[in-house]
Amino acid sequence: MPLKRTPPASPGKTRSASKTRKTKRRREGSFDDNEDNASFREDIFRMFEEFKLEQKNNFKLLQDTITQQNKEIQTSLEFLSARYDEIHGKLESLEAERKTHLAYIQSLEDKVENLENRSNSASLEIRNIPVKASENKTDLTNVIVNTGLVLQTSIQPSDIRNIYRVNTKSNIKPIIVEFTTVAMKENILKLTKTYNKNHSSKKLSTKDLHFEDPQKPVYISESLTHKTRRLFSLSRQFATQN
Template structure:
């Protein structure tokens, strides 16, 4: 007897709760979201945007690289120019240094030559002063004798002879070679007396010094010579050269300031002495005056 197979019952469609878009299973709800058209479109746009962003970033990076390369090229060009300028500057410095050394050498040579010239000039001045002093070796200066109107050499000799008589100078020591006044425009220009020998000159100075020492309260003056007018002291000294006169002036000034007891000249030389028995100081230049001031 034939078997009858009864087909299984079809499940009731009404009993299955199936989403219209669900085709296979309900186990992964994300599938429904992924397959959402709006979501798909959004994600597609995001991927396109990300691609565009990467493309834009790459473009910006390329622009940045190009900018950096331009800056580097400009910097390299600037550095090259600076190097070239430094080379020129170094050459200029070397040239200037060389010229400076040359100028310094010339200045040293000129300074040395100036020292030699100065020493030579001083030497010449000393020689000239020595010759000038030798030419005045037999002369004396007599100061404070008033000048007469229309005065002649005979008048001067008469005044000089009166001095000889007052100081009691022996006649054999009164040999006068010349007598005159200097050319300074004063009321009592100095009388210059030139003797025939140095011995006669020194004899006059010695007798005047002796007279003044013996008559300390009434030293040689115009009254002794019967000269009318106010009483004036008469001074007699060696006829010094210009240089020696200045040294004598400075020495007297120093003696007054520093209490030197003696200051005098003899044979055209200037001397100082602090006190009796103290060392003798000869003044040969203004530097000697400065040294004595420093030693104080």
């Protein structure tokens, strides 16, 4: 039986078939590339969405934290403001109370000053009289009586209501004598000024009152209150310095 053989393809048909296969492979490759690109875009989009969601959550958390901190700061400020108002109110109350106390103290000082002025209205202060050992009121009274003799006026023990020495830091402690009348006090002051004027080179001294040497001048003046004495001392100090 004779064999049937397929005749060889013509060169034109062979090139056409090869071209068709190549075109088919390119189309299949392009499809795969498109799928890869689409998958890549989806991955990128998904990652972006996840990142955006994460950032949104982080921002929300940060915002909530800031809001909470602001509330706490606001609460603290309100508390401090309330405390400030409370303390300020207490300070104003204390200041008002202090002023009231100062006014009351000033009122008491004025009353004491008036009482001292009344008490001293008939009193004299005698300075530079030496202190005798075991000195008593009789000794002090004799000093005043002898002073009256020097000034050529009669002073009786009955004219003296009270007499005492003032305790001071110095050795010479002034004598305070309170007479029974203001007229007696004024008369002694007047006579003392007259005596010193008439004896300008030999003013009233401890020698005139029969005290031993050293001889010292005797000063007789009105008895001042503590406040007045302090003001007088300051005024003398100011005059000396200026």
